[in-house]
Amino acid sequence: MPCHICETCGTQHAPGPLPPARCMICDDDRQYVGWSGQRWTTPTELAARHHLRVETDAGLLGIGIAPDFAIPQRALLLPTGAGNLLWECVSLVEDAALTALRARGGVDRIVISHPHFYSAMVDWSDALGGVEILLHESDREWVLRPSACIRWWGGDELRLSDDVTLIRCGGHFPGSTALHWQDGPRAGGALFPGDALQVVMDRRHVGFMYSYPNFVPMATGDVRAMRDRLARFAFEDVYGYTWGRNIIGDARAAVDASFERHLRAVAA
Numbered sequence: 665m666p667c668h669i670c671e672t673c674g675t676q677h678a679p680g681p682l683p684p685a686r687c688m689i690c691d692d693d694r695q696y697v698g699w700s701g702q703r704w705t706t707p708t709e710l711a712a713r714h715h716l717r718v719e720t721d722a723g724l725l726g727i728g729i730a731p732d733f734a735i736p737q738r739a740l741l742l743p744t745g746a747g748n749l750l751w752e753c754v755s756l757v758e759d760a761a762l763t764a765l766r767a768r769g770g771v772d773r774i775v776i777s778h779p780h781f782y783s784a785m786v787d788w789s790d791a792l793g794g795v796e797i798l799l800h801e802s803d804r805e806w807v808l809r810p811s812a813c814i815r816w817w818g819g820d821e822l823r824l825s826d827d828v829t830l831i832r833c834g835g836h837f838p839g840s841t842a843l844h845w846q847d848g849p850r851a852g853g854a855l856f857p858g859d860a861l862q863v864v865m866d867r868r869h870v871g872f873m874y875s876y877p878n879f880v881p882m883a884t885g886d887v888r889a890m891r892d893r894l895a896r897f898a899f900e901d902v903y904g905y906t907w908g909r910n911i912i913g914d915a916r917a918a919v920d921a922s923f924e925r926h927l928r929a930v931a932a
């Protein structure tokens with residue numbers, strides 16, 4: 665039985681003979697149902713129409729879908745002190761991408777920022793030999809294809825190694841997570857926030873939204889809480905959710921200025 669994939673958000677659902685009636689992710693007010701109604705595809709159909717783009721993005725190996733499919737995020741391979749982490753995930757698995765990952769030492773663990781990027785995480789875990797998928801427990805209800813490979817973490821911080829910490833940012837989703845890599849990929853370290861905070865088009869600021877497609881602002885208390893949780897972390901770069909959406913250099917100052925700009929605007 666196929667694991668149907670929502671055409672609008674790219675989330676793979678548990679196997680079934682027929683597509684589910686609804687996609688819970690798209691019914692939610694952070695997303696939207698496609699303008700032609702709820703549509704589904706399967707891994708086989710998706711592989712016939714799309715392929716994986718495997719390229720370097722600001723010095724890291726990235727994996728995304730081409731042409732764009734659903735939310736066009738790209739995953740990144742992070743060779744850290746906590747092992748080789750696949751940060752984020754996409755809806756399609758292909759042998760060429762698995763080969764590229766193996767050539768760099770494989771993947772020890774998948775870590776995903778929030779439910780919009782859960783995509784085909786179980787297929788990826790299976791293809792990588794059953795590696796663990798690490799998710800924040802506050803978003804447990806959004807897992808639409810359960811797996812024994814999923815491991816939950818709780819609280820506001822999880823230290824994976826001397827150089828890697830997961831930080832619960834909240835705001836967009838209760839469990840929205842950023843990954844802080846203290847020593848890489850360049851000196852000064854980097855933050856990988858998914859879209860808990862989103863690198864905006866000028867690539868010198870970040871924005872804070874509860875819903876990006878529907879323009880619903882993030883609650884001010886959530887923005888302040890995120891600022892406090894990120895305050896002690898230094899980083900030179902921020903890697904955003906998709907290709908090239910990165911702040912390379914002076915990113916800590918850019919994030920600080922963005923918090924101030926946002927909080928000033930909503931207070932006015």
Ligand SMILES: [Zn+2]
Nearest residue numbers: 670673687690
């Ligand atoms: Zn959906």
Ligand SMILES: [Zn+2]
Nearest residue numbers: 778780836859
């Ligand atoms: Zn999102």
